[in-house]
Amino acid sequence: MIESNLIELESSYLKAIAQPTRLKILYFLKDGEKCQCKIIPRMKEDQSNISRHLTHMKDMGILDSHREGVSVYYKIRDKRVFSLLALVDQMVKAEIRERAKRAKVLA
């Protein structure tokens, strides 16, 4: 029986990763540290939005950051995040194949 407090923490942690804009940022950070100013042009959203998403992931312990002059650099803190992303990628792709197979049977 898992403790209810831990459930809430794990939920928040997963949610912090699950949101599409944040997920996209994580994929972009896979090949190393980037400053916010390099992340923003890759995204379609407002600077304020990206700033908030980055802060949120930092607060959750998913990202580390440090300032260099006017720039703030972000990187993925725990390498296990990469394993998690890879796992999800595998599972979703398997699910896509499953759906295609089922669609074929029905056709």
Added chain:
Amino acid sequence: MIESNLIELESSYLKAIAQPTRLKILYFLKDGEKCQCKIIPRMKEDQSNISRHLTHMKDMGILDSHREGVSVYYKIRDKRVFSLLALVDQMVKAEIRERAKRAKVLA
């Protein structure tokens, strides 16, 4: 560069796991198949709510279900979900230790 469609799918998949009630259900399903009627008394929420959460996870391909008489049984479809849960558990516990350490330094 990961495709935007895939990002959305992975986001939905993760969100389906991340919600606290659903996460709790997944932990409960770790030791095998259970019918909805066995899950409900473990949860504090309304039956309708649990039913919807189960349906949602089924739709996302996280759970499989089959009916036996009036009862509907659910189980985790992909074993990799266990690895994912274990990973998150490790990461969150590591983060908890980190926070405790930082708190100690400040004290």
Added chain:
DNA sequence: TGTAAAAATGCACAAATATGCATAAAAACA
């Protein structure tokens, strides 16, 4: 000290999610 670049924050609003209550539908069986 004035200006520029990068990042953070206040605020209002929009959109997505989760919830309970009441009720309906599905299945088994007397």
Added chain:
DNA sequence: TGTTTTTATGCATATTTGTGCATTTTTACA
């Protein structure tokens, strides 16, 4: 066919989450 058990759904509402715009803060440097 009527009753019971289990699960699903319609509906309204509450809560959470994400968003942009405008403004402010932080830092460097002319």
